[in-house]
Amino acid sequence: MHQLTYGDIKAAADRISGHIRPVSLTPVDRGAIRTAHRDPLDDTPDQPCEVWFALEFMQHTGSFKARGAQNFLQAHREAATLPDAGVTIASGGNAGLACAWAARQQGVRATVFLPATAPEVKVAKLRGYGADVRLIGTEYAEALAACEEFAAASGALASHAYDHPLIAAGAGTLLDEIHQRIPGLDTVVVAVGGGGLFAGVATAARHHGIRTVAVEPENSRALNAALEAGRPVDVPVSSVAADSLGARRVSATALDVARQEDVRSVLVPDTEIIRARRTLWDHRRIAVEHGAATALAGLLAADHGYRPGHGEKVCVVLCGANTDPGDLVGPAE
Structure with a gap:
């Protein structure tokens, strides 16, 4: 396992500079997010938390995945290791879109494997980027197995939706941009x-x-x-956000990072994810996919979420918007 470092992220930032869109940030209305309960004996002045949205769904291809894909292919271009057979990837949709977009910029072919359950909006966009789209099975894991077979047979360069140091390092450039724009940030x-x-x-x-x-x-x-088991384990996948958060197993790198004391793991039910997505539409006219709304649900969920402290400065990453907004314009769920 490659030990991901901040140096990897700085190298990625240099590599993709000028090829991706800097993140846009917007503040959330003061008092919109509830803070943690206070000690009744605490007589310091009440100070609501300060919350920001990172609008990374405005990135090329509609999600943060463009950062990792650009870093991955730029690094292979620099090393002269981009084969004539092009690049291949398995994806729930967003990583495939980013890979196809970056491949087109590099002038190489992209063959993308998706579950047959992938949203049609993502499949259509993939074909628009010129990718060879292959729909396999009903879960990401099945598409991944087919992708690995194709790479071995064709000689195509195998990328990965998340479990690769170049992909993760590219994603990490987002935090550096947020940190530069929000001095004193406490929590992401x-x-x-x-x-x-x-x-x-x-x-x-x-x-x-x-x-x-x-x-x-x-x-x-x-x-x-994985945190409970002490190692990456397979889990069942059944969520409204499964098209983007539907990995059966987390990467060993992610587990290693998550074991640090400055990380908090939060689980939210689908009902809260749907509510958070609808809240973004009702109050901001922001149409994101359920995976992006999951982050906000982590702050809004009454009994499940993370409660910022008084005066805490928080940034919520809205990571993707490759979704059909048709279900947002009718009555609330």
Whole structure:
């Protein structure tokens, strides 16, 4: 296992500079997020937490995945290890989109394996990027097995949706940008699937003395289960956010990072994820996918979430918006 370092993230930032969009940030209305209960004997003035949204769904391809894909292919271009057969990846959708986009920029072919259950909006966008799209099985793990067979047979360069140091390091560049823009940041909140975004962000966050809150759906809890077991383990996947947070097993790198004391693991039910997604639409007209809303659910969930302290400065990463917004315009769930 490669030990992810802050140096890896700095190298990624240099490599992808000028090729990705810097993150946009916006403050949340004061008092919109509840803070932790106070000690009744605490007589210091009440100070609500300060919360920001990182609008990373505005990134190329509609998610943070563009950072890792760009870093992965740029590094292989520099090392002259991009084969004629191109690149291949298995994905729930977003990593495939990012890989296809970056491959097109590099002038190489991309063959993307997705579960047949992938949202049509992601499949259509993939084909728009010129990717050879292959729909296999009903879970990410099945698409991954087919991708590995294809790479071995064709000689294509195998990328990964999350379990690769170049992918995680690229994702970690997001936190450095947030830190530069929000001085004194205390906590960053991210959704977790396979752990690429989490591993990169938490590694950079630790360097800056920032806490990371890792939020997962209750029924898609690969990181939380690995922390309980002390090793990566397979988990059942059944969540409204499974198209982007549907990894059956978290990466060993993510588990290693999650064992640090500045990381908090939080689980939220699908009902809270749906509510958070609808809240973003109702109050901000932001249409994100359920995976992105999972991070916000970690702050909004009444009995399950993370409660910031008084005066705490928090940033919630809204990581992707490759979704059909049609279910947001009718009556609330």
